[in-house]
Amino acid sequence: MASSTVSLALLLVFFTFSFSEAKEFLVSSWEVSSSEPDRLNKWAESSRFQVGDYLVWKYDGKKDSVLQVSRGDYLNCNTKSPIEEHKDGNTTVRLDRSGPFYFISGADGHCQKGQRLIVVVMSHGARSGFMGITPAPSPMEIDGPAVAPTSGALGLKRDGYCLVVLASLLGLLLV
Template sequence: MAGFLRALCYSQVLVFLLSITCSAAKEFLVGGKTNAWKIPSSQSDSLNKWAESSRFLVGDSLVWTYDKEKDSVLKVRREAYISCNTSDAIEEYNGGNTKVTLDKSGPHYFISGADGHCEKGQKVIVVVLSQRHRLVGVSPAPSPSEVEGPAVAPTSDASSFKAGYLVALGVLVGFMWM
């Protein structure tokens, strides 16, 4: 009986440690580099390519750096994203160093507020997963009807999950040998 209780206690410690290591919100520099918020030079340079290779969770933040005298960031609805309508923004950011916290799951649409930039490809769709995916480590692909544009296939940021798992497993094994 004592062995069972000990194993149960260790498993609870393991779950707790895993939840701590896997729950930290992240900041993403849009495009993965400073001043990436610009008209792409080619389709392969699209910010959606960058977004497809990233995994965004509720609580994470996006950070844009750009020349505030020449550009801005608009959070828009799907229809405005498709048509590049800059007159009906949900939010407008124009400080040159913009940070937006992703507060709900689903697709988030951003376009440039500079004349003609959106039409030339300066826009991005970010698909945000719910908090429960932070612990599970598995993410469903979004429905094609949810997102207009290139398919967005979320990827697993397994490195932090594996590191947390190994630390927790090491602690658990260490307790068992005590």
């Protein structure tokens, strides 16, 4: 009986962490690129960001900064009223909700030359491929209010799967 309880506890820990593993994404070369001005957004489109993940920037804090801004300020490269401003050269931002996040350079003229980034964050559990999710939309396709790129069925599949596993484990304990 004690070994069954230990097994159940280990399985519960495994399932808890397997669905909530945060990742760090390095935003490489936070600088103006004349050859490919939209390279940062192309990188973001090919990545899967989930609530709880982190974006990490390494840059010269004396020459540049990272500004988190609204959609309108992103589109207009407005650096006057950022949501958050980072100037330390080693910036980490936690993606704490689903939907789009907008970032621009604080250096004069850099945003206009393409040094900006849109990250679309999926809700918890949307990263696992076995759950039948569809790819997130391109950040450039987002018009209007922010909407998380997930379906309600995804949560049902994951939650249903967890309930079946937990019920099976409970059944083993009672036998």
